[in-house]
Amino acid sequence: MTEQITPKTNFIRDIIDEHNRTGRFGGRVHTRFPPEPNGYLHIGHCKALCIDFGIAEDYGGLTNLRYDDTNPVKEDEEYVDAIKEDIHWLGFDWGDREYYASDYFEQLYDMAVQLIRKGKAYVDDLSAEEMREYRGTLTEPGKESPWRNRSVEENLDLFSRMRAGEFADGTKTLRAKIDMSSPNMNMRDPVMYRILHTSHHRTGDAWCIYPMYDFAHGQSDSIEGITHSMCSLEYENHRPLYDWFLDELEIFHPQQIEFARLNLTHTVMSKRKLRKLVEGGYVDGWTDPRMPTLAAMRRIGYPPTAIRKFIEMVGVAKNENFVEIELLEHVVRDELNLTVPRRMAVLRPLKVILDNYPEDKTENFEVPDYPQNPENTDTRQVPFGREIWIEQEDFMEEPAPKYFRLAPGREVRLMNAYLITATRVEKDEKGQVIAVHCTYDPETRGGSAPDGRKVKGTIHWVSAAHAAEAEIRLYGHLFEDEFPEDLPEGEVFTDHVNPNSLEVLSGCKLEPSLAHAGVGESFQFVRNGYFTLDKPSFEDGKRVFNRTISLVDTWAKMQK
RNA sequence: UGGGGCAUGGUGCAAUGGCAGCACACCGGACUUUGAAUCCGUUGAUCCUGGUUCGAAUCCAAGUGCCCCAGCCA
Numbered sequence: 001m002t003e004q005i006t007p008k009t010n011f012i013r014d015i016i017d018e019h020n021r022t023g024r025f026g027g028r029v030h031t032r033f034p035p036e037p038n039g040y041l042h043i044g045h046c047k048a049l050c051i052d053f054g055i056a057e058d059y060g061g062l063t064n065l066r067y068d069d070t071n072p073v074k075e076d077e078e079y080v081d082a083i084k085e086d087i088h089w090l091g092f093d094w095g096d097r098e099y100y101a102s103d104y105f106e107q108l109y110d111m112a113v114q115l116i117r118k119g120k121a122y123v124d125d126l127s128a129e130e131m132r133e134y135r136g137t138l139t140e141p142g143k144e145s146p147w148r149n150r151s152v153e154e155n156l157d158l159f160s161r162m163r164a165g166e167f168a169d170g171t172k173t174l175r176a177k178i179d180m181s182s183p184n185m186n187m188r189d190p191v192m193y194r195i196l197h198t199s200h201h202r203t204g205d206a207w208c209i210y211p212m213y214d215f216a217h218g219q220s221d222s223i224e225g226i227t228h229s230m231c232s233l234e235y236e237n238h239r240p241l242y243d244w245f246l247d248e249l250e251i252f253h254p255q256q257i258e259f260a261r262l263n264l265t266h267t268v269m270s271k272r273k274l275r276k277l278v279e280g281g282y283v284d285g286w287t288d289p290r291m292p293t294l295a296a297m298r299r300i301g302y303p304p305t306a307i308r309k310f311i312e313m314v315g316v317a318k319n320e321n322f323v324e325i326e327l328l329e330h331v332v333r334d335e336l337n338l339t340v341p342r343r344m345a346v347l348r349p350l351k352v353i354l355d356n357y358p359e360d361k362t363e364n365f366e367v368p369d370y371p372q373n374p375e376n377t378d379t380r381q382v383p384f385g386r387e388i389w390i391e392q393e394d395f396m397e398e399p400a401p402k403y404f405r406l407a408p409g410r411e412v413r414l415m416n417a418y419l420i421t422a423t424r425v426e427k428d429e430k431g432q433v434i435a436v437h438c439t440y441d442p443e444t445r446g447g448s449a450p451d452g453r454k455v456k457g458t459i460h461w462v463s464a465a466h467a468a469e470a471e472i473r474l475y476g477h478l479f480e481d482e483f484p485e486d487l488p489e490g491e492v493f494t495d496h497v498n499p500n501s502l503e504v505l506s507g508c509k510l511e512p513s514l515a516h517a518g519v520g521e522s523f524q525f526v527r528n529g530y531f532t533l534d535k536p537s538f539e540d541g542k543r544v545f546n547r548t549i550s551l552v553d554t555w556a557k558m559q560k
Numbered sequence: 561u562g563g564g565g566c567a568u569g570g571u572g573c574a575a576u577g578g579c580a581g582c583a584c585a586c587c588g589g590a591c592u593u594u595g596a597a598u599c600c601g602u603u604g605a606u607c608c609u610g611g612u613u614c615g616a617a618u619c620c621a622a623g624u625g626c627c628c629c630a631g632c633c634a
Contacts, residue, residue, distance in 0.1 A: 009574075009575095010573090010574095014576095034634090036633090036634055038633095038634085068634065070633095070634080071633060071634070073633095074633075074634085127632095128631080128632055131631095131632075132630075132631085135630055136630070137562085137630055138561085138562055138563075138629070138630060139561060139562045139563095140562080140630095141562090142630085169632085170632065172632095173632055175632095182563085183562045183563035183564085184562090184563055184564070184629075185562095185563080185629050185630050186629070188630085191631085191632050193632085194632035195632080196632085210632095212631090212632075212633085212634090213633070213634050214634095217634085233565070233566090233627080233628070234627090234628055234629080234634095235628095235634090236564060236565060236628075236629090237563080237564055237565090237628065237629050238629090239564090240564095258565085260566085260627095265571085271634095313572080313573080313582095313583060313584080314572060314573075315572065315573040315574080316573085317566090317572085317573070317574095318565070318566060319566060319567075319572085319573090319627095320565095320566070320567095320626075320627055320628095321571085321572060321573090322571070322572085323571070323572055323584090324570090324571050324572075324584065324585065326571085326584060326585060327571080327572075327583075327584045327585085328584095329584095330583090330584060330585090331584090333596095333597085334597095337596095337597065337598095371593080371597090372597060372598080394594085402595085403595090404594085404595065405594080405595085412594090413593060413594085414593095415593055415594065416593065417593095446593090447593050448593075455593095456595090457594070457595085458592090458593050458594040458595095459594060460594070
């Protein structure tokens with residue numbers, strides 16, 4: 001089995017240990033996982049998920065699930081269920097602590113009023129464009145809004161009328177009164193509330209003003225008693241604001257801690273781009289096997305334990321990183337190797353005829369299901385006959401150096417069956433090999449010779465008389481490495497979908513036992529890729545398989 | 561060029577003043593009923609310069625490089 005990972009130290013644990021030493025939170029560790037319900041969770045979110053839940057678990061603390069649903073124009077109920085399913089699939093649980101930032105809209109409103117009363121917030125009439133001009137630049141300070149010094153009474157009145165729906169979208173905002181010349185752009189009077197006459201997936205039309213992330217997140221953490229609020233690096237510049245609101249409001253003050261998000265080679269992680277793929281019909285939804293979503297990984301048979309192990313191996317730090325997809329695949333394969341049964345399937349079939357095998361004889365071989373796992377000795381019966389299918393690439397008429405598989409005059413082992421020797425080939429009018437004639441050695445039943453002679457090659461096979469027919473879809477990575485930052489529209493966009501990411505092979509030959517396997521079952525493939533039965537399981541009366549990149553990689557290695 | 565952050569083999573993560581280590585990848589070998597897997601091994605790194613120290617990846621100083629911030633997104 002996979003080796004135990006030694007518990008890693010990381011800077012987050014150092015911070016928490018320090019808090020525990022000083023007693024800042026009374027030894028309590030309470031985290032939250034705060035997805036915005038605007039898409040499916042992908043492997044990148046998984047890192048945050050594992051950190052939020054994992055750290056709390058390690059310290060005997062709790063983790064809340066909290067949807068950061070402060071922007072109704074982007075969010076949808078469809079995603080909240082999908083997110084919950086993914087979290088549970090990974091084996092994490094938030095108990096009954098399922099919260100929504102929108103649960104706090106009333107409290108947040110009261111807090112805003114409180115800040116207005118303190119003279120720390122004001123209603124601004126600047127348009128979005130004007131606000132941008134007033135904000136200044138990275139190197140030049142901003143200017144104060146002409147509306148910045150309205151009286152508390154006027155601000156109170158205007159803000160309540162904003163809530164009442166008197167003003168159109170974009171005509172007014174509520175802003176924090178901080179410092180227009182701050183070198184940190186987030187402190188230049190950030191917007192707290194904007195007007196959005198849009199109905200919200202949970203609060204419906206109860207509100208037409210919605211809090212910004214910065215005005216909602218810290219207070220939500222505070223309300224829930226979160227002690228450690230982990231987020232990605234880009235929020236570092238927001239921490240002063242996170243702290244400012246909490247301090248001005250004089251409420252419980254959690255600690256925000258930032259870490260580097262996960263980047264994976266060959267993998268598009270931007271939710272915006274993934275969404276565009278789905279909406280543009282470039283893929284078959286969020287669970288398309290080519291997507292990096294957890295739902296897609298579940299569909300193609302990645303074990304959740306392997307994904308968690310992968311995240312653990314990646315570690316946590318503040319360095320910008322690009323983890324190689326090979327690590328993920330290694331971890332997944334490592335587990336699948338022991339846990340899913342092995343089967344034989346021929347993707348690109350070539351007929352082999354055993355000339356000295358009785359015409360209508362059939363026999364069964366007992367074959368181990370888990371040859372790699374000494375603790376599981378399950379076997380199955382695999383039928384064998386005079387005509388069999390082998391992989392086209394397992395035969396070379398003129399073998400290359402170091403090629404150990406079948407060639408004229410050469411003896412190889414049919415895995416778990418017999419040793420066979422190629423005698424002659426049959427070709428069509430174009431000179432293509434359409435069948436290979438062989439002789440088998442009846443003394444080698446099971447694949448070993450009584451005289452002890454060895455063969456260098458072993459190949460897989462499927463009995464022609466018993467084979468199940470299938471169309472198999474080979475899924476690889478969806479994208480080329482270079483994916484445009486600004487996603488182009490229409491035709492141009494398709495240029496960036498890797499054509500090799502989906503290869504459909506028809507006429508594949510499968511072991512008969514696979515013909516009865518059910519949707520969702522995973523199998524180790526004969527050359528150590530693997531595949532998962534997927535729906536739709538039948539198309540035009542043929543079973544359809546989806547499988548993952550692992551096989552493609554293995555295949556690519558075999559070719560070179 | 562304002563502010564914030566980060567620099568350790570190809571990649572990711574450790575080492576918190578004391579022999580720079582682990583995993584993946586790569587290469588080589590062994591073994592094998594697939595050339596996969598497994599096992600073993602090799603190569604390979606502290607951004608630069610100076611300083612403190614018996615001793616620096618670690619502390620100090622000055623550089624260099626990369627990332628983030630000018631949404632009424634999160």
